[in-house]
Amino acid sequence: MAAVKFIFLAFFAITSSLCFAFDPSPLQDFCVADLTSQVLVNGFVCKNPATVTPEDFFLSGFNEVADTMNPLGTNITTASVFQLPGLNTLGLTLVRIDYAPGGVNPPHTHPRATEIIVVLEGTIYAGFVSSSPNDTLYSKVLSAGDVFVFPQGLTHFNMNYGHSNAVALVAFNSQNPGAIIDANNLFGATPPINDYLLAKSFQLSKETINELQAKTWPNPAVKANNVFGVDIL
């Protein structure tokens, strides 16, 4: 009997920790984010339901081609809880990616979400790398209608592999997936990471590291009009 109880408890512990690896389940119909509240909780506190309107669940413009005239040649348009407060506690984000020919969405990870991408137009090279020590690359060249998955937390990337513009739609199982863009994180950190440590880690000279640290590292998801200054993916 004790053994059965132990197995049950062990199973419960494992399954609950799996649940907590993703956004928690809602406890009510909706909890529209009050993005201005000074109360800090895991997510956002709810607006008074009496003041909730259809606008809290609505966003337009996902049909618009975004400007890709920037160093990466990509532009990411986001519908996370920051743009769509009705997503608070619902565990979802939607993103549109526009790519100029050769446009790159550089290697990055999402600490809080798995990502699924569907190509609407063009040809996209997409891949992710499994964790160390295997470091195995799983990549595909995708055409319109093709779908690919980037598992939670793994380094991944995508780029326009064709000669015309490309468009993709992406979904995440978090209202705020977060983005760690590898180059920005390592070479653009403020204050800078110790250059001796980076030189040794990357088997490069300190001069090369200093050159990398002196660069501006663009974020394709940053929008000037975002109330938070940064568009947290």
Ligand SMILES: *[C@@H]1O[C@H](CO)[C@@H](O)[C@H](O)[C@H]1NC(C)=O
């Ligand atoms: C992305 O596109 C929007 C709309 O066209 C534009 O306002 C914004 O500056 C663009 N961002 C980048 C990084 O090019």
Ligand SMILES: *[C@@H]1O[C@H](CO)[C@@H](O)[C@H](O)[C@H]1NC(C)=O
């Ligand atoms: C990872 O690498 C080890 C050693 O080469 C191998 O035994 C194992 O099957 C690999 N795992 C995966 C998931 O590829």
